[in-house]
Amino acid sequence: MKLTVVLMIFLIVLFNTLALSQFLKVGLLLGTPYAFWQGEKLVGIDYELFKLVAKEMGMQVEFYLLPFSVLDPVTLPKLGLDIIAGGIHMTEERKKQFNFSDSYLKSRLAIILRKDLTWDGNVEKITFGVKKGATAEKIIQEWMKSGKKISYMTIVSNQEIITNPLIKKSMPLSLIT
Numbered sequence: 001m002k003l004t005v006v007l008m009i010f011l012i013v014l015f016n017t018l019a020l021s022q023f024l025k026v027g028l029l030l031g032t033p034y035a036f037w038q039g040e041k042l043v044g045i046d047y048e049l050f051k052l053v054a055k056e057m058g059m060q061v062e063f064y065l066l067p068f069s070v071l072d073p074v075t076l077p078k079l080g081l082d083i084i085a086g087g088i089h090m091t092e093e094r095k096k097q098f099n100f101s102d103s104y105l106k107s108r109l110a111i112i113l114r115k116d117l118t119w120d121g122n123v124e125k126i127t128f129g130v131k132k133g134a135t136a137e138k139i140i141q142e143w144m145k146s147g148k149k150i151s152y153m154t155i156v157s158n159q160e161i162i163t164n165p166l167i168k169k170s171m172p173l174s175l176i177t
Contacts, residue, residue: 022059024057026054027085029068123150139146
């Protein structure tokens, strides 16, 4: 009940603020199924959702495609966006810095390994690819703080996380959030 009241107040303030503007400015973090390129066309759950939200509000929508690294309490406020979306996990750390809507999709961490490889699960024997600033990078950093010797590369988008292990022999495994 309390969460619903807080969410309603947040939405009222947001809508009143947006009423002064004719554009809904939405930052999208690229990643399937949220916002991704299908040929030359941008598609995805969040892309379609915010087109409908803007239409319902009688506004035009402007989309800004952003790297995941903008989820920074210093950088994000400077962008002047109304909303940012695209597979953002609600972590306790992020809840302290940003306001979140109710979750509309459950996702989990997944590991992708090239078919030509076998892996015994030892995280010190393989190179990981993770999205910069994402939950998977935080997990890798926690492993390193605990003393594990981890090799990893940061990548900008989910598409790169999926394709890089296929085309780069130096990064056989990826973590997707």
